Amino acid sequence: NAPYFNGADLLIAADCVPFAYPDFHRDLLKGKALLVGCPKLDDAGLYKEKIAGIVSENDIRSITYAHMEVPCCSGLIGLIREAIEESGKDIPFKDITVSLRGDLSR
Numbered sequence: 001n002a003p004y005f006n007g008a009d010l011l012i013a014a015d016c017v018p019f020a021y022p023d024f025h026r027d028l029l030k031g032k033a034l035l036v037g038c039p040k041l042d043d044a045g046l047y048k049e050k051i052a053g054i055v056s057e058n059d060i061r062s063i064t065y066a067h068m069e070v071p072c073c074s075g076l077i078g079l080i081r082e083a084i085e086e087s088g089k090d091i092p093f094k095d096i097t098v099s100l101r102g103d104l105s106r
Contacts, residue, residue, distance in 0.1 A: 040072035
């Protein structure tokens with residue numbers, strides 16, 4: 001429960017996205033609160049708990065998930081949607097994919 005989450009647009013980014021997408025700060029991060037992690041190497045269940053807590057305890061305006069096009073990064077999409085659903089809140093969710101070449105698709 002951190003004050004910067006209240007009224008925030010939340011960006012959840014796979015940790016390799018800022019390195020693969022050179023305009024990360026300008027195009028994706030600007031004006032958002034950031035959570036970073038690796039869905040392949042970290043405990044995805046713990047991520048769901050943390051995201052659910054942030055969503056239920058704060059007034060989150062929107063959530064964007066930026067990830068690479070590789071299959072392991074897609075696993076968090078469902079967990080984020082579940083966390084939003086379990087909160088009982090109607091929070092807009094956007095999924096953004098970054099290609100291996102560093103291109104953005106929305």
